[in-house]
Structure formats: C-alpha cells, structure tokens
Amino acid sequence: MRFAYDLTSMPWLLVAIGCGLLVALFAASLVLASVRRGRATKVFGDPKLVMRLETFDAAGRRALKGVLLVVALAAAFLALARPQWGRGTKLVPATNLDVVIVLDYSKSMYARDVAPSRIARAKAEIGKLVRELPGARFGAVAFAGEPMSFPLTSDSAAIAQFFRQLEPNDMPIGGTAIARALERAREVLARDPKSSDHVRVIVLVTDGEDLEGDPVGVAQQAAGEKTRIDVVQIGGRAPEPIPDVGPDGRTQGFRKDDDGRTLTTELTAEGEAQLADIAKATGGAIVRAEKGETGIDEVARGLKKMMREELAERVEIAFDEEYMWPLGLAVLLLVAEGMIPEAPLPRVALGFAGALPPGVRLAPGGSRGPRKKPKKDASSDAQGKKPKKKRRAA
16 A cells, blocks of 8 residues: 655655644543543542432443544545555556757867867767667757757767767857757757657766856756756866867867967866756756766766666556545544434333223323223212102001
8 A cells, every 4th residue: 555645755744743643632632531521520529429310321432432533533634645555557668768968069178188088088988878778869969159969869870970070170169058059959859749758868068167148047947848957077177288189180289378378178166066057957967077087977877777777668556546445434433423422312102092902091101001980979979860769657
C-alpha cells in the first residue's frame, strides 16, 4: 500500500503529524471527560449509593461511543491521504531522449590547459558521447558571437562530423553569446514535433561568460518547457594564454593585444556564478573541468545512467485509489455511534382493548385482570322492587 501524497517529505509530513495529533487530542479529551465525571460522582456522595440512585449505568455505552468516534476520525484522515493498493502490473514503454549539444567556439577554446586543446578535446569527447547513447537523438549548436545549428537526428555520425569540421577561426563573429546559443537550442527542440513527448536535455560546453545577454533568463524559460540544461565549465580563474592559431591550423605563438601583451583567458567569479545559475534554474548539473579532463565524460555517464534506469522499458505495479473504503468505514461508524443511546429506551406496553377476552380489561398499571361486577345500591333495589305485603293473622 502507498499514498497519493509523499508523507515522508515536506509539507505532507507536517500534515500527517497534525492529523495524528488531532486524533490523539480528541481521544485524550474523551478520557479526560470520563475522569472528571468520576470525580464529580465522588464529590456528590458515596459512589455506591449514587449508583443505587441511578436508573442505568451509562459508562460502558459512553466508552463504546467514544471509541467509535475516535476510530471514525482516524479513518476519515486515512481517506484524506488517498491510500492506494496494487492491482497488478503494467508495462511502461521506453522514453526517447533528445540531447542538444551547445559547444563554445570562441578563440579562447584554443587554450591548452586541456591537452591537446580545449576545443580539440571537447570535440573528441562529444563524438564519444553521441556514440555511447544509442537510441537517443542529437542536435548541435556551435556558437561564438552568433550561433549556428544542426537539427535533431538519430545519426550520431552526422553530429560528430558537424562539430569536427568547424574551428573557432571559422566563426564569423567573435565573443561568447551564451544566451543566443541557448535560445537557438530551444528553437532546435521546438521545431521537432516529436520532441515534446521526449525527455529533453541541453548540454552547454563553454569556458566563458555572457556579458551581453541574459542566459539565466533563457534557462528559466527552458525550465518552463521541461528542458534540463547541464553545464560543462572548461577553465577556471587561473589565467591561461591563448595560442595564435592560423587558418592552416598551425600555432604561431600566443595572441597579443595592441600593447604587445599576451592575451589570457580566465573565468571570473561572476562568470562561474552565472554558469551555476543556468544549471540550477533547470535542475541540471554543473561539471567543472579538472585534472586535464573537460567533464563531458561525466555528463555522458549521467545520461547513460538515465537511459538505462529511468527511460528504459520497465514493469511497474499498477495502483488504484481505495480512499472510499476508509471513508465508508468512517461514515458507518458515525451512524452507529448516533444510533447507540446512552441509556436504554423506555418500554411501552402495547395492546388493544377490543382484542382482550371478555371480562378482561387493562388494569391501571398495565396488567390484565378479571372484570368485577359492580355492586348494586340498596336504594336502587328498594325502588326497583315492590315490598312484600305481610299476611294478617287469622
């Protein structure tokens, strides 16, 4: 048996405790009333003498009525919790998974704190991710200052090829427009009519912060669409020089600013907080790169576990609500309590004078007895009969 409400978590746990306290207080009030009644009897006089004056001892009936009321109240609260009993099993079909991978292609992704570089390692691990999730569909968004996308598909090789053929130097506008990229990912999911029935996840892989848009606001909109965003943060607060990679893919030292100083990439405290808020807004996870790893592998393990345990075809117990049984019991007990009087009803003698045998009538106390003949008055006898004449003596 289970209940429709989770009575082990807030606030339903507090509601259950409150209902239990109400039942206990009601039972305690009935016991206290019985104790006070006994004390009042002792104050009135000797209990044995008082009992002789009583026509009926109602203590037993009062106790029975109190028990019925307490049990009825408990049954009513039990019905309020909506108990459910198992009625067999049902097969739950597998749920499809749609994943849109959003990869940062800003030039800071050329940094080599992750070998051989952030972008090269990210593309390799994304290719591994799409291969290890058979049955899932993938979409792709590559972004810097502006995003470009690839629609949802079951062809994991096409997604890997989309990311593999792009380089940060290919992006027409530099920057890190995370808000625009997340908005494009939402559009990729919205364009597919089947996606609304699937579990939807956006995986954001970036090393920077958005200084232009509002990525947290976009994440909140995604949460309203039941889309989760997992964030992979590459890089941290330690400055990392940015290599100068030419169009042919060869490194020509490090990038310099106008004053000839080496350009570095680092994530500010505000940037880290922004990425954490994006994940938190949708109930997603945030993974930070460490020990030469980008963190994409950890996200892949979480998605595989979700497909294996939560989204796979499974057999569940089918539960039916049975609140009507404790509710019916509560009503029945209340009716029974109302029909039990504290004292027995007075007995009424029933009979019809016309049905009594001749010569029998109801006595004043209700008993039957023979009908007595009325005595005749002497005066009436004298009036009714003529007096006899006395004979004369001869």
